[in-house]
Amino acid sequence: MASLSGKAARTAPLVLVRTVQLPPRPPPENAMMRRSALLLFPVLFGLACGEDATAPSSAEEFQASSAALSAVFSGRVLDANNQPVVNARVTVNGISRFTNGTGAYSLSVTESPTGYVLDIRKDGYGPVNKLQMSGQLSQVYVLRKAYTQQISPTANTVIQDRVSGIRVDVLANTLRTATGGLPVGGVLFSIVPHGPDTMPGDFTARNALGQTVALETVGAVTLSAVDSQGTTLVLAAGATMNVRLPVPAALGGTMPACVLNGSCRTVMWRFNPSTGLWIEQSASPQFSTTATTFRLTGVRQGGIIDPLDGLGTWNTDIEKVNPSCSIIEFVNIPLSCYNPLGTTPEPGLTLHLSQTSSGNVLWTSTGTVRSSATYIAQYNLPSNAPLQLKVEFPADDCADNLTLSATPGPYTVTGNTISYNSGAPASGPGYPKDSAGNPIDFADVAVGDHTCSSHIYIEAHP
Structure with a gap:
């Protein structure tokens, strides 16, 4: 996949600053006197970009960032029917706000020369995560609704989204709260498939050797589960969950030959919302002509992944070292x-x-x-x-x-x-x-x- 955004380095904890309106766009003849806006959009290699920041009109809106006097972020979060998504969490460089009854949010953070990681998420929806190089005002982001299924946390269950073909095997008594507690009541399990146009981040990644690389996806998914009290659940430490992830129809539905013959390095990656990076994972992937089968393993509590990321966003990607x-x-x-x-x-x-x-x-x-x-x-x-x-x-x-x-x-x-x-x-x-x-x-x-x-x-x- 290709991207139009991609810094990974983060700064120290941020503090709120005074909200300042962006200056008006100068006339064309003065354009050389100002810093340019930077646009981030997901393309086939790299990014991105998945994000699902599609404008309500149907086309995904690329993130146009102008040089701001302060890093101010505001806008609305909607669903595919143009209805507000209430209580979606909007985070910029570690500062979080929740959308109100109209789906609106507003926050400001200290300026950062390395950019700003904007993350928007709510259980039951696909996340949006983008690198911005300056503040963003009056933006509209659309979260895609997940395929959901009500399950019992004490029973073995097979969950399959028949549209995308993604299948998840959930074993009994393997879901926990972020603090290790048992779920309360039934569990709502969600599956959000990603193609190259809806991937969070910008396809910048860090492999097991610590190298920064770019990626090309051949299938990705966001998984989440919440109990009857709305608590985000994770996989218990040491527990496993098998996932079958088909190659997206947008990419032809067929695994590239280089993956099957081993001539391109293809492994599993999990997205880190706070840095906007994909991180290589040991998930025992097995590749067929149409899909990847891999295994999630629960990590100990207090790991590096945000507990509110839940079961996470996973990606079968071809590693690109010289983009x-x-x-x-x-x-x-x-x-x-x-x-x-x-x-x-x-x-x-x-x-x-x-x-x-x-x-x-x-x-x-x-x-x-x-x-x-x-x-x-x-x-x-x-x-x-x-x-x-x-x-x-x-x-x-x-x-x-x-x-x-x-x-x-x-x-x-x-x-x-x-x-x-x-x-x-x-x-x-x-x-x-x-x-x-x-x-x-x-x-x-x-x-x-x-x-x-x-x-x-x-x-x-x-």
């Missing part, structure tokens, strides 16, 4: 092209990024970019791979005056679509850094102080 990155820059695009009717939130322009998986399946990630973004750092891409980007505006006259180009070439343009190459590997996985080792900003993009091999320009003309 590439690209810069997508927006040049001289007037505000009217993002928001022709002056509505709130603005409709923005839509990007469709297409690439090919290791299973030779063409996959497209679609998202919306707001006017606060001046460029996208697109990373954890397969190196030297063909990519295609299509641009759509809410106003036809903007599309009629669009120029697409890329350096270095060659590239081809057909209408509002540009085909280009991801280029040579970057200096490493994760969000791009400048020569000083800091996350890149617009000043770095302007002078080329980064290791991304390709640069795409989306430019509007009067």
